[in-house]
Amino acid sequence: MTRRRGRRPIGLVAVVAGGLALAGCAGSAATVQGMPARPYLETRAATHTADLLLVADAPVGSGQFNFDGASAGQMTVTVPVGWRVVVECINDSTQLSHSCAIIQPRSSVVAFAGAAIARPRFGLRPGGSQRFSFTASRVGSYQIACLVAGHREAGMWDRFVVRPGGRPAIRGAVRAS
Numbered sequence: 001m002t003r004r005r006g007r008r009p010i011g012l013v014a015v016v017a018g019g020l021a022l023a024g025c026a027g028s029a030a031t032v033q034g035m036p037a038r039p040y041l042e043t044r045a046a047t048h049t050a051d052l053l054l055v056a057d058a059p060v061g062s063g064q065f066n067f068d069g070a071s072a073g074q075m076t077v078t079v080p081v082g083w084r085v086v087v088e089c090i091n092d093s094t095q096l097s098h099s100c101a102i103i104q105p106r107s108s109v110v111a112f113a114g115a116a117i118a119r120p121r122f123g124l125r126p127g128g129s130q131r132f133s134f135t136a137s138r139v140g141s142y143q144i145a146c147l148v149a150g151h152r153e154a155g156m157w158d159r160f161v162v163r164p165g166g167r168p169a170i171r172g173a174v175r176a177s
């Protein structure tokens with residue numbers, strides 16, 4: 001099977017241009033596709049669990065290479081070491097496959113066991129979603145990234161920080177409504 005390796009972001013330029021053309025109506029997408037609006041990060045302190053919603057290409061079909069409306073490091077998610085992180089990865093693109101992974105910076109190596117969707121280089125089809133969970137077991141600075149070829153380079157990455165203590169937090173996410 002060479003399909004995954006050979007995959008290219010076909011139509012990348014056209015999609016970006018299309019996104020710009022659609023920018024005028026982007027504000028109308030107040031909710032995640034087919035789902036009720038909910039916070040991007042929720043905390044269950046009793047079980048040391050953080051629920052993280054990663055919406056690729058938000059708002060719906062905007063043609064942007066982002067998570068939760070934030071790209072190229074604009075968003076930072078922080079969790080205390082040892083906490084469980086449950087990620088709902090939703091692809092709101094109408095045209096492109098996207099994935100969610102927590103990786104070592106400047107590499108495509110998944111940082112924690114289970115910290116990516118299945119087959120992250122292949123990605124979820126438009127409108128698809130997948131849940132995964134992992135334990136943030138090491139303090140450090142990581143990235144949230146899409147591992148479909150060319151997407152991280154196009155800005156589809158944000159920051160994921162594991163701290164020695166404190167509470168889960170998120171800043172820089174953009175709510176469409």
Ligand SMILES: [Cu+2]
Nearest residue numbers: 098099146151
């Ligand atoms: Cu992507």
